[in-house]
Every structure is written in structure tokens, then in C-alpha cells.
Amino acid sequence: xxxxxxxxxxxxxxxxxxxxxxxxxxxxxxxxxxxxxxxxxxxxxxxxxxxxxxxxxxxxxxxxxxxxxxxxxxxxxxxxxxxxxxxxxxxxxxxxxxxxxxxxxxxxxxxxxxxxxxxxxxxxxxxxxxxxxxxxxxxxxxxxxxxxxxxxxxxxxxxxxxxxxxxxxxxxxxxxxxxxxxxxxxxxxx
Amino acid sequence: xxxxxxxxxxxxxxxxxxxxxxxxxxxxxxxxxxxxxxxxxxxxxxxxxxxxxxxxxxxxxxxxxxxxxxxxxxxxxxxxxxxxxxxxxxxxxxxxxxxxxxxxxxxxxxxxxxxxxxxxxxxxxxxxxxxxxxxxxxxxxxxxxxxxxxxxxxxxxxxxxxxxxxxxxxxxxxxxxxxxxxxxxxxxxx
DNA sequence: CCGCTATCGCAACTGGGAGTTGCAATGCCT
DNA sequence: AGGCATTGCAACTCCCAGTTGCGATAGCGG
Numbered sequence: 238x239x240x241x242x243x244x245x246x247x248x249x250x251x252x253x254x255x256x257x258x259x260x261x262x263x264x265x266x267x268x269x270x271x272x273x274x275x276x277x278x279x280x281x282x283x284x285x286x287x288x289x290x291x292x293x294x295x296x297x298x299x300x301x302x303x304x305x306x307x308x309x310x311x312x313x314x315x316x317x318x319x320x321x322x323x324x325x326x327x328x329x330x331x332x333x334x335x336x337x338x339x340x341x342x343x344x345x346x347x348x349x350x351x352x353x354x355x356x357x358x359x360x361x362x363x364x365x366x367x368x369x370x371x372x373x374x375x376x377x378x379x380x381x382x383x384x385x386x387x388x389x390x391x392x393x394x395x396x397x398x399x400x401x402x403x404x405x406x407x408x409x410x411x412x413x414x415x416x417x418x419x420x421x422x423x424x425x426x427x
Numbered sequence: 428x429x430x431x432x433x434x435x436x437x438x439x440x441x442x443x444x445x446x447x448x449x450x451x452x453x454x455x456x457x458x459x460x461x462x463x464x465x466x467x468x469x470x471x472x473x474x475x476x477x478x479x480x481x482x483x484x485x486x487x488x489x490x491x492x493x494x495x496x497x498x499x500x501x502x503x504x505x506x507x508x509x510x511x512x513x514x515x516x517x518x519x520x521x522x523x524x525x526x527x528x529x530x531x532x533x534x535x536x537x538x539x540x541x542x543x544x545x546x547x548x549x550x551x552x553x554x555x556x557x558x559x560x561x562x563x564x565x566x567x568x569x570x571x572x573x574x575x576x577x578x579x580x581x582x583x584x585x586x587x588x589x590x591x592x593x594x595x596x597x598x599x600x601x602x603x604x605x606x607x608x609x610x611x612x613x614x615x616x617x
Numbered sequence: 618c619c620g621c622t623a624t625c626g627c628a629a630c631t632g633g634g635a636g637t638t639g640c641a642a643t644g645c646c647t
Numbered sequence: 648a649g650g651c652a653t654t655g656c657a658a659c660t661c662c663c664a665g666t667t668g669c670g671a672t673a674g675c676g677g
Contacts (some may be wrong), residue, residue: 240642240643240644240647240654240655241654241655242643242644242652242653243645243653245518258653261531262533262536263453263454264453264454264533267633267634268634268635269633269634270634271502271637277654277655278654278655278657279635279636279655280636280637280638280654280656281653281654281655283635283636283637284653284654287634287636288635288636309503315630319435320648327577339592341532342531342532343453343454343533344454345530345531346452352550353659357641360591375621384654386603388608389584389587389588389592392587393583393584393586393587394580394583394584395584396581396583396587396590396591397579397582397583397587398579399621400531400590400591401531401586401590402548402579413576414617415672416611416616417580417607417611417616417617419617420610420614421606421610421611423636424614426603426606426607426610427607430624430625430626430671431623431625431662431673432623432625432673432674433624433673433674436624437624453656457662457663457664458663458664458665459662459663460662460663467625467626467662468625468626468627469626469627470625470626470627470665470666470667471624471625471626473664473665473666474624474625478664478665479664479665479666502651595675
């Protein structure tokens with residue numbers, strides 16, 4: 238068993254941390270468990286990350302999806318579908334699911350995590366603004382449509398299923414959400 | 428300082444447990460902290476509840492809103508508004524907010540809590556079924572409307588704000604949610 | 618009013634995980 | 648091969664979960 242060190246070790250520990258979080262949850266997470274899973278000694282973990290919260294924050298921050306391209310399918314409905322599909326794919330992926338779940342529950346109290354959350358939302362709302370703006374230019378929707386309201390209405394059902402009811406997420410849910418948003422926008426209630 | 432015992436003590440400990448959960452969160456919750464807040468010794472807590480999880484489950488179960496009357500305002504929109512307002516009032520109350528937050532995050536793994544959650548959802552869906560059924564009888568909506576879909580669409584925005592974005596919950600949010608649902612039902616997409 | 622008993626407070630204990638320290642071992646770069 | 652940074656390891660303190668035995672007390676019936 239060759240001793241691993243440096244960047245490979247760091248990546249192994251962060252990955253083990255995420256796996257451990259997914260398995261046991263935030264409350265039952267232990268530094269020793271993560272170290273053991275990474276095949277590394279506890280002291281080594283503490284040399285790179287000050288404490289439990291710092292390690293967990295780092296693992297989450299390293300795994301949030303960064304800038305993906307803003308969809309441009311040529312139609313408002315197509316763009317909404319693309320946005321929704323991307324989010325559902327992320328939420329249903331093993332890593333994404335674990336990251337979001339932990340980030341939105343106990344770890345949301347950690348300042349580093351809160352900052353990343355905020356930046357992520359800024360990005361998402363900006364993206365929705367671009368999509369809505371193009372739809373307005375095309376004359377598909379009125380100029381009074383609120384982009385944040387559209388985004389909230391679009392994603393709310395996914396988080397409800399994931400965090401509250403525990404119901405599964407599939408393409409049918411995406412279609413339903415898109416249909417509701419399109420209908421609400423046409424009726425002028427968003 | 429007179430020694431408290433019996434039923435009053437039990438109530439004090441459960442209340443302190445909820446307060447402690449709201450303050451520190453599930454992960455940082457300690458039996459000694461809850462006991463101290465209740466003005467009671469740690470041993471006494473362990474005599475009534477086997478362990479940490481049992482105590483937390485008991486505190487949550489004792490504080491979930493039990494059967495409230497199903498609204499019957501005479502109109503579909505009025506009933507939806509009543510359902511939504513009740514939920515928002517519960518979510519924004521100190522006790523309700525804490526209970527829901529803890530129940531939907533880490534404590535959801537506890538079997539006793541999961542059972543209560545399930546029962547609560549059954550009740551909510553049944554209530555929504557009654558409201559939709561009456562609207563169908565009145566001819567306000569088509570008979571193909573899905574009551575679970577209506578309920579999900581109605582409540583999703585509240586949980587999104589509470590658990591994901593952290594945005595405030597007020598009557599404006601209720602109105603917006605009701606408007607979207609009414610519009611979607613009329614368009615036949617729910 | 619007094620004693621009986623269930624209940625509570627308290628101190629002391631084990632066990633495990635957080636976080637720290639000093640030292641020996643090992644990998645990597647020159 | 649030598650030097651240096653990094654890792655492994657053992658030993659420590661501290662805090663909280665959970666347990667035990669005993670002394671104190673409240674509220675009960677007589």
C-alpha cells in the first residue's frame with residue numbers, strides 16, 4: 238500500500254467526505270470515518286483542514302456545479318425545458334443529490350457554504366433573466382414577466398419532491414413544471 | 428427553586444428540546460443542553476427517553492399540527508387560499524418553523540419521525556381531495572383534475588422559500604401560488 | 618400531621634469522537 | 648544520495664452520550 242500524498246490525497250479526502258456525508262448524514266459524520274474511507278490518517282486531515290466544518294464546507298464547495306452554458310433553443314418553452322432538465326439531472330446524480338441535500342440542511346449554517354449558495358442563486362437568476370429577456374425580444378411573452386418568479390415556479394416542484402415528499406424525479410416532472418410555468422406566463426400571473 | 432416533576436417536567440423538557448433544536452440545529456443538539464434549558468438533570472431526561480433520537484422524535488411528534496378542519500369557503504379559489512394560508516401560518520410560526528425544518532432535514536431518517544411525516548402527508552392529500560371533489564361537483568373544474576398535483580403545485584413555492592432560498596413567506600406568496608394553481612387548473616395542465 | 622414510595626438530583630463512571638502534539642517514517646525533488 | 652516537506656502513529660485533553668448507585672424530596676394515603 239503506497240503512501241498517497243499531495244493533491245491526490247486532498248482529492249481522495251474530499252471525495253471520501255462527500256461519500257461519508259451521503260451515507261451517514263451531517264450529524265453522524267466523523268472525521269475519523271472520512272479519513273479511514275480515504276485511506277489516510279486522521280492527523281493528516283487536520284493538517285489540511287482546520288476542523289469538521291471546514292472540511293465539510295470544502296467538500297461541498299469543490300463539488301457545486303460551476304457555470305454551465307445558458308440554454309438557447311430558440312423558444313421560451315425549449316429554454317425552460319433545458320434549464321429544468323439540467324437541474325433535475327444534477328439533483329438526481331449521486332454527487333449532486335448528496336451536495337444539495339447536505340448544503341440545504343444542516344450545512345447551510347456554515348458561512349462558507351452560505352456564500353457559495355448565494356453565488357449559485359445569483360448565477361441561476363441571471364441565467365433565467367437571459368432566457369426571459371430573449372423570450373420578450375421574440376415577442377413570446379410580455380415584458381412585465383418576472384424572471385425570478387419564473388425560475389422559482391419552475392424549480393419549486395423539484396425541491397419539493399426531493400426535500401419534502403421524497404417522491405422520485407423524472408422527465409415527467411420536468412414536463413409538468415414547464416407546462417405550468419408556460420401557462421402561468423401566458424395568463425400573466427408571473 | 429421548587430423541584431418540578433411528573434407531567435409538567437415532561438412538557439418542559441419537550442419544549443426545551445424544540446427550542447434547543449431551533450437554536451443549535453440537529454447536529455449540535457446535546458442532551459445536557461436541553462436538560463439545562465428545562466432546569467432538569469440529565470439523568471432525569473434519560474429516565475423518560477431512551478436516547479437522543481427518542482427524545483427528538485418525541486419532541487417533534489408532540490408538536491406536529493393535528494387535524495385542522497378542511498376549508499369550505501364555497502369556491503375553489505377560496506378553499507385553496509385557506510389551505511395555503513394555514514400552511515404558511517404554520518411554517519412561519521416559531522414552533523412550526525422549527526418542527527418542519529428539523530423534521531425535513533436530519534431527523535427525517537428517524538423511523539418514528541418518518542412515520543409521522545407519512546401520516547401527515549396522507550392527511551394533507553386527503554384534505555386536498557375533498558376540496559377538489561367539491562370544486563368538481565360545483566362544476567368549477569373538470570373531473571380530470573389531479574388533487575395531489577394541485578396540492579403539490581400549491582405548496583411547493585412555500586417550501587422552496589423556506590428550505591432553499593431562505594426568502595420570506597407572506598400573504599403575497601400565498602396569492603401568487605393560488606393564482607398559478609387556478610390558472611393551471613383552468614388550462615387543464617394539473 | 619406523618620410516613621411511604623415513586624421520582625428526581627447528583628457524582629462518578631465508560632466509551633467514543635473532536636482536536637492537538639511530538640516524533641518517527643517515507644515519499645519526492647535536487 | 649541528501650535534504651525537506653509531508654504523512655503515519657501514539658498519546659494526550661476535552662466534551663458529550665449513556666449508565667449506575669445513592670441520597671434527597673415531593674406528593675400521596677393514612
